[in-house]
Amino acid sequence: MIKSERDVISVDMADIVAEGIAVLITRFAGLAPWETRYGYSRVVVAGDWAITAGTTATGVEGVLHPGDPYRQTLAAFRIALDALQAAGVATAQVVRTRLYVTDITSQTEVGRAHQEVFGRIRPVATMVEVARLADPEHLVEVEVEAYVGS
16 A cells, blocks of 8 residues: 555556456545545556546535536536546546536536536547436536556
């Protein structure tokens, strides 16, 4: 285990059976209270890929920007991208995003936030409506994947 600015980082060697090769897997903790409670990492770098956990607009005081899907989207992406940066991954390396929204009629606002963050990079993206998220005030949850290989 290695101590980082964010929290504990674990480094494991795992065999990816389908590939038949050993892959270095590094797990980075974030600041969300659910990570320890539910047993997950904010970012996992596995071989050439860096993947974030689902990320919402949540700060130390709770949900950020209640009622505003645009600002929640920007905040969630900022949290996810800051976590990737802490793992040594640049925004320009992002190749896929997923957006989960509780009301698909907010697609325009959520899409505008996505364009502001990723307009020059243009990763593939998926937006789907879900029944609800962890907190009733969460309107958007995002996931980000980046390719870090050469």
